[in-house]
Amino acid sequence: MRSHLCGRISSAEVGQAVQLCGWVEYYRDHGGVIFLDLRDYSGRVQIVSDPERTPDSYPVAQQLRLESVVQICGTVSQRPTGSENPRLSTGALEIYATELVVLNPVTRPLPFLLSGGDPVREELRLKYRYLTIRGEALQHNLRLRHRVVQCLRRYLEDQLGFLEVETPLLTRSTPEGARDYLVPSRIYPGQWYALPQSPQLFKQLLMVGGCDRYYQIARCFRDEDLRADRQPEFTQLDMELSFISLEEMLQLNEALVCHVFDKIKGIQLAQPFPRLSYSQAMAWYGTDRPDTRFDLKLVNVSDVLADSGFRVFREAVQNGGLVKILPVPGGNETISNVRIKPGGDLFKLVTEAGGKGLAYMRVRAGLELDTIGAIKDHLTAGQKQAILERTNAQPGDLLLFAAGPESLVNKSLDHLRQFLGRELNLIDPHAISLLWIVDFPLVEWHPEQKRYEALHHPFTAPHPEDRLHLERARALAYDLVWNGTEIGGGSLRNYQRSTQEKIFNLIGLSPDEAAEKFGFLLEALEYGAPPHGGIAYGLDRWVMLLAGEDSIRDVMAFPKTQQARDLLTDAPAAVIPEQLKELNVRPELPKT
Numbered sequence: 001m002r003s004h005l006c007g008r009i010s011s012a013e014v015g016q017a018v019q020l021c022g023w024v025e026y027y028r029d030h031g032g033v034i035f036l037d038l039r040d041y042s043g044r045v046q047i048v049s050d051p052e053r054t055p056d057s058y059p060v061a062q063q064l065r066l067e068s069v070v071q072i073c074g075t076v077s078q079r080p081t082g083s084e085n086p087r088l089s090t091g092a093l094e095i096y097a098t099e100l101v102v103l104n105p106v107t108r109p110l111p112f113l114l115s116g117g118d119p120v121r122e123e124l125r126l127k128y129r130y131l132t133i134r135g136e137a138l139q140h141n142l143r144l145r146h147r148v149v150q151c152l153r154r155y156l157e158d159q160l161g162f163l164e165v166e167t168p169l170l171t172r173s174t175p176e177g178a179r180d181y182l183v184p185s186r187i188y189p190g191q192w193y194a195l196p197q198s199p200q201l202f203k204q205l206l207m208v209g210g211c212d213r214y215y216q217i218a219r220c221f222r223d224e225d226l227r228a229d230r231q232p233e234f235t236q237l238d239m240e241l242s243f244i245s246l247e248e249m250l251q252l253n254e255a256l257v258c259h260v261f262d263k264i265k266g267i268q269l270a271q272p273f274p275r276l277s278y279s280q281a282m283a284w285y286g287t288d289r290p291d292t293r294f295d296l297k298l299v300n301v302s303d304v305l306a307d308s309g310f311r312v313f314r315e316a317v318q319n320g321g322l323v324k325i326l327p328v329p330g331g332n333e334t335i336s337n338v339r340i341k342p343g344g345d346l347f348k349l350v351t352e353a354g355g356k357g358l359a360y361m362r363v364r365a366g367l368e369l370d371t372i373g374a375i376k377d378h379l380t381a382g383q384k385q386a387i388l389e390r391t392n393a394q395p396g397d398l399l400l401f402a403a404g405p406e407s408l409v410n411k412s413l414d415h416l417r418q419f420l421g422r423e424l425n426l427i428d429p430h431a432i433s434l435l436w437i438v439d440f441p442l443v444e445w446h447p448e449q450k451r452y453e454a455l456h457h458p459f460t461a462p463h464p465e466d467r468l469h470l471e472r473a474r475a476l477a478y479d480l481v482w483n484g485t486e487i488g489g490g491s492l493r494n495y496q497r498s499t500q501e502k503i504f505n506l507i508g509l510s511p512d513e514a515a516e517k518f519g520f521l522l523e524a525l526e527y528g529a530p531p532h533g534g535i536a537y538g539l540d541r542w543v544m545l546l547a548g549e550d551s552i553r554d555v556m557a558f559p560k561t562q563q564a565r566d567l568l569t570d571a572p573a574a575v576i577p578e579q580l581k582e583l584n585v586r587p588e589l590p591k592t
Helices: 058-062 122-127 129-134 136-159 200-208 246-265 278-285 311-318 345-352 381-391 406-423 497-506 511-524 539-547 577-582
Strands: 017-030 033-040 043-049 069-078 093-104 182-184 192-194 213-221 233-242 275-277 322-328 359-363 398-404 434-438 443-446 451-454 477-482 485-492 532-538
Touching (some): 017 093, 043 058, 122 129, 136 246, 200 233, 200 511, 200 532, 233 539, 246 477, 246 485, 246 532, 275 278, 278 406, 278 434, 311 322, 322 381, 322 406, 345 406, 477 532, 497 511
Parallel strands (some): 275 434
Antiparallel strands (some): 017 033, 069 093, 182 192, 213 233, 359 398, 477 485, 485 532
């Protein structure tokens, strides 16, 4: 039906007859001569029809509607001098349509214009997703995604000898941190499958099976609260390797990431990537996924202010919390008191993140500290000097304080740091900061449930030096952070049953519960399981960052909303009673 693609027409085709198919993107009637842009996935090219040169196509062209599907025949020619469009690869060319056939007309009003016009609400773009896909931006992102996956496959298979293995989508429910999507069994009444949150257990069993190097472009499902970079179903690059040390694992993955950046973006990254311990990341940035493109670091002054006469600082430390400072160089000129006090935007940002508020000190000439009387009157000369030295403060700097429970202080100052980094133009948008976060705690205490929880998952191996005190142990885990976004994470695994059972016991699983939920894994570890470890990358998130987008929905063909609804097919939806009866399921809707 076509001899060429619209965006691939070049000067080499001038004078040649071509046949093209595509959608009518733009339509302009200039005094009897009709110009239209014909688009397919490769790009677009200008088509011309007038009553004298192309009498057969002109009546058809007069009736065209935008986004109608057409076929044209014509000869490629140069555009007249001065009428070129430098924004198009075909901008110096045009085709007079000797024939124009409407393959399928648009017969109802378009819900929105695909090119130009007013911004389109996301709900509308999701409802008519096939039209959004037709647009240039999503076409580019989907093809970028394809190229990334293709690049990963070729490198893993051809360069590193990985084997692709598919793991089941219908499996048993196991506690992995988020809620499972459950599927009732018709054959076994009252029993349920779960859709996998990850292929974690199966890929470990593949290592027991001697597959040595496994990978999969895996579909995963988690019924959890959503954000811009989360979806209820998502895609991972999943990997697992036998007989590998932590150092070898990080080196292999750095080489993989560098290969993708080189092939997809033409960027050569330096190796090795920087590494930062979890404790240092939390101390300096208040988060385990810091954006290190800019250098605002938090400073802990809890010990300095533990006996402060200012009650807020003193009680925060006495109650087991922290007092931390975010120093802002030159902040006296850019940030007013109004913004810091209750009602100000910075105050609101901190409280929305869980903080109780902000205190401040301004560094004046001669390194004098200027603040509200309630703080200034209760600072000793020694405390003032210690604050200046720890923050390396200079005249003109602003010191922003948060006090309270450690988790809330870190979270609120992390949000504030990111906000100010953007507002003060401290971030180079072209910079690429990749770093490993290592030495995570193996477990953390959950005060509400009064038990330990695995920080990553319970299959993570403890650091060999910490095996005698697992509740305080570091994990052989690693996360890869790109510009403040975690794109991948993994660990070396427990490959001996005794260690795995100790960790199950530490997180509150009784021997019977562990056997009931994970008996198949524990048994497999007794049949010669090799040392092994792995990693999983959020493919949607990775492509989002490569594409320069803010949401993973912009790099997925058919995403769901933040409320986990599919607006295109209107799912989830009710099913007929007969289906539920076959599955032995009786719905009990919440009372309204």
